[in-house]
Amino acid sequence: xxxxxxxxxxxxxxxxxxxxxxxxxxxxxxxxxxxxxxxxxxxxxxxxxxxxxxxxxxxxxxxxxxxxxxxxxxxxxxxxxxxxxxxxxxxxxxxxxxxxxxxxxxxxxxxxxxxxxxxxxxxxxxxxxxxxxxxxxxxxxxxxxxxxxxxxxxxxxxxxxxxxxxxxxxxxxxxxxxxxxxxxxxxxxxxxxxxxxxxxxxxxxxxxxxxxxxxxxxxxxxxxxxxxxxxxxxxxxxxxxxxxxxxxxxxxxxxxxxx
Numbered sequence: 001x002x003x004x005x006x007x008x009x010x011x012x013x014x015x016x017x018x019x020x021x022x023x024x025x026x027x028x029x030x031x032x033x034x035x036x037x038x039x040x041x042x043x044x045x046x047x048x049x050x051x052x053x054x055x056x057x058x059x060x061x062x063x064x065x066x067x068x069x070x071x072x073x074x075x076x077x078x079x080x081x082x083x084x085x086x087x088x089x090x091x092x093x094x095x096x097x098x099x100x101x102x103x104x105x106x107x108x109x110x111x112x113x114x115x116x117x118x119x120x121x122x123x124x125x126x127x128x129x130x131x132x133x134x135x136x137x138x139x140x141x142x143x144x145x146x147x148x149x150x151x152x153x154x155x156x157x158x159x160x161x162x163x164x165x166x167x168x169x170x171x172x173x174x175x176x177x178x179x180x181x182x183x184x185x186x187x188x189x190x191x192x193x194x195x196x197x198x199x200x201x202x203x204x205x206x207x208x209x210x211x212x213x214x215x216x217x218x219x220x221x222x223x224x225x226x227x228x229x230x231x232x233x234x235x236x237x238x239x240x241x242x243x244x245x246x247x248x249x250x251x252x253x254x255x256x257x258x259x
Contacts, residue, residue, distance in 0.1 A: 014048025030151035032128030036144035165190035199237030210238035
């Protein structure tokens, strides 16, 4: 019979980590990111550290861009838990500016060299969100695959939040139940949602930039990699009404669609 993850409560997360990794000098923890940030687990772990200071080894929280509250970056916790952020925003960026979090420069393509076996930030613990396929028993990483596969290769402890609000996505997103040690299905907060760009009311400067890129650099059938922000939104908005055909816009951290 295939191994199944053990159900636990949010309040148990600190003791589970202590049980498995308590004898280490420090713990490298990879946190699932973007709209699939496991906020409930982050909050429960921070509460445990506040309530029982000194029990857990020093924790390095390694992640890409987190959404929602990140309570462990608040003042006074940095001698027990600290953010090592590869992409920063919101509370984490403010904490890094004030010396309460560490910015860890690394491209997405090199994250396996940062966190892989024998590397400086080899991962001990993964905390992430998943969605279960009730027919196959498989789990999906849903909205945020990012570097979780690299983290899973070395992690000795994997804790997942089971989130029914997240879609089951295919491809490299799918993982086996055997990849997960513990699963939380109560008290999980839903994935983060974001309003779509307002293509009808683009700022003048960004609108003109979008027009120039569309007029001078694009051809039918091209694939365009776009990022996040007003200028990429403007370019995509202009392309949609430019008359170009058979083009694809792709963004690893945002969206993908065809024209």
